[in-house]
Amino acid sequence: MTSKPGPATPAFPCDGGEPLALDNQLCFALYAASRAMTRAYQPMLRDLALTYPQYLVLMVLWEWDAAVARGESPDAGVGALGRRLMLDSGTLTPLLKRMEQRGLVERRRAPRDERVTLVSITEAGRALRPRAQAWVERQLEGAGVSREEVDRLRCQLWQFLGKLGTAG
Amino acid sequence: MTSKPGPATPAFPCDGGEPLALDNQLCFALYAASRAMTRAYQPMLRDLALTYPQYLVLMVLWEWDAAVARGESPDAGVGALGRRLMLDSGTLTPLLKRMEQRGLVERRRAPRDERVTLVSITEAGRALRPRAQAWVERQLEGAGVSREEVDRLRCQLWQFLGKLGTAG
DNA sequence: GCAATTTATATTGTGCACAATATATTTGTG
DNA sequence: CACAAATATATTGTGCACAATATAAATTGC
Numbered sequence: 001m002t003s004k005p006g007p008a009t010p011a012f013p014c015d016g017g018e019p020l021a022l023d024n025q026l027c028f029a030l031y032a033a034s035r036a037m038t039r040a041y042q043p044m045l046r047d048l049a050l051t052y053p054q055y056l057v058l059m060v061l062w063e064w065d066a067a068v069a070r071g072e073s074p075d076a077g078v079g080a081l082g083r084r085l086m087l088d089s090g091t092l093t094p095l096l097k098r099m100e101q102r103g104l105v106e107r108r109r110a111p112r113d114e115r116v117t118l119v120s121i122t123e124a125g126r127a128l129r130p131r132a133q134a135w136v137e138r139q140l141e142g143a144g145v146s147r148e149e150v151d152r153l154r155c156q157l158w159q160f161l162g163k164l165g166t167a168g
Numbered sequence: 169m170t171s172k173p174g175p176a177t178p179a180f181p182c183d184g185g186e187p188l189a190l191d192n193q194l195c196f197a198l199y200a201a202s203r204a205m206t207r208a209y210q211p212m213l214r215d216l217a218l219t220y221p222q223y224l225v226l227m228v229l230w231e232w233d234a235a236v237a238r239g240e241s242p243d244a245g246v247g248a249l250g251r252r253l254m255l256d257s258g259t260l261t262p263l264l265k266r267m268e269q270r271g272l273v274e275r276r277r278a279p280r281d282e283r284v285t286l287v288s289i290t291e292a293g294r295a296l297r298p299r300a301q302a303w304v305e306r307q308l309e310g311a312g313v314s315r316e317e318v319d320r321l322r323c324q325l326w327q328f329l330g331k332l333g334t335a336g
Numbered sequence: 337g338c339a340a341t342t343t344a345t346a347t348t349g350t351g352c353a354c355a356a357t358a359t360a361t362t363t364g365t366g
Numbered sequence: 367c368a369c370a371a372a373t374a375t376a377t378t379g380t381g382c383a384c385a386a387t388a389t390a391a392a393t394t395g396c
Contacts, residue, residue: 002258002345002346002385002387003246003247003250003257003343003345003346020230020297020300020301020304021227022228024322025227026205026318026321026325027205027206027220028227029321029322029326029329030201030205031205032325033202033326033328033329033332034198034199035254035383035384036254036329036332037194037195037198037332038195038199039384040195040332041195051352052199052352053351053352053353054351056199059188059190059193060190062188063189063190077374077375078171078374078375078376079171082171084190085200086203086204087352087353088170088171088353089170089171089375089377090170090353090354090355090375090376090377091352092375093375093377094351094377095352098351113361113362114360114361114362114374115360115361115362115374115375116361116373116375117375117376132188136193144331145331145332152324153324153325154193154194154197156317156320157197157198157200157201158191158197160317161201161204164201164204164208164313170354170356170357170376170377171374171376203354206353219380219382221381221382222381245344245345246344246345247343247344247345255382255383255384256383256385257345257346257347258345258346258347258383258385259384260345261346261347262346262347262381281343281391282344282390282391283343283344283345283391284343284344284345284391285346
């Protein structure tokens with residue numbers, strides 16, 4: 001057995017005394033919380049046979065698919081996907097190839113500009129959406145966190161991210 | 169050039185209408201914020217020639233080192249390190265070997281229990297601490313975020329993490 | 337005292353992340 | 367039109383993360 005980290009039982013003080021103490025570092029809190037969140041999604045991801053970043057890609061493609069259904073023409077290239085998820089092509093290209101192998105997405109060159117690779121969802125990829133939605137709604141009820149707390153935290157994170165982008 | 173994600177300019181609504189919309193997912197906010205934070209540390213990490221998880225390991229070892237200096241005897245095995253950082257041995261073992269190669273840490277078997285690998289810091293590893301501290305303090309000033317905002321966000325993240333561990 | 341179980345770490349394999357670089361296409365400039 | 371610069375993606379290489387498994391030492395039950 002690989003030695004598991006076990007339950008998270010760190011002291012999490014909110015004062016922030018020592019600058020270099022591990023628990024006082026926002027970076028570690030973000031890092032630990034992000035991985036814990038991904039772990040919390042594992043039951044769903046196992047059920048859908050997806051990885052977490054693959055699930056994120058599908059969420060974007062579901063949005064694009066809905067936009068196309070509304071008559072819009074979203075930029076559906078790898079670059080647009082990367083800007084949306086803040087991931088680069090070195091991450092996305094192999095990931096998309098695996099998803100293409102599984103029949104979840106299609107990749108083809110844009111006729112107008114042969115440099116861009118257009119990514120679109122398949123019927124098999126569309127079929128995962130209601131299953132994911134059911135999971136997420138069940139999770140919202142099951143977890144011991146209120147909808148307000150989640151919204152507040154998410155909002156603060158995006159504000160913080162915006163400041164990191166401009167000032168950092 | 170690898171297509172970079174570019175500046176983070178998502179719409180970050182705080183209402184949370186559509187349940188499956190990407191920007192309404194706390195998981196994505198955490199994931200994006202954590203990676204953005206790691207990016208923000210890159211200048212320091214490049215200067216110290218460390219990776220981000222290696223820096224976290226050093227922070228724990230600095231704490232252990234201070235505890236030893238106070239006459240305490242902290243559990244200094246790989247398992248304790250993993251519980252502290254919520255990482256398992258499959259991640260830590262190769263990482264520690266690389267740090268050992270660079271002369272930053274020492275690894276040896278515990279005489280009392282030959283199963284445990286004791287990890288301790290070297291003088292070269294100690295020498296990085298003041299340099300890191302200087303960087304972190306400079307960062308706190310330079311970033312456009314207040315100390316209070318950072319503390320509040322960090323506190324909320326730990327509370328959230330605790331609930332994920334118990335209820336999720 | 338010794339087999340069965342538990343505990344602690346290491347190993348193997350897959351899939352991200354991202355830096356550095358390469359390739360190919362398009363666009364601007366003379 | 368030729369050709370330099372810009373653009374979009376792909377490739378390569380390193381280092382996490384983590385699941386599944388293997389190995390070895392310690393502990394427990396009898």
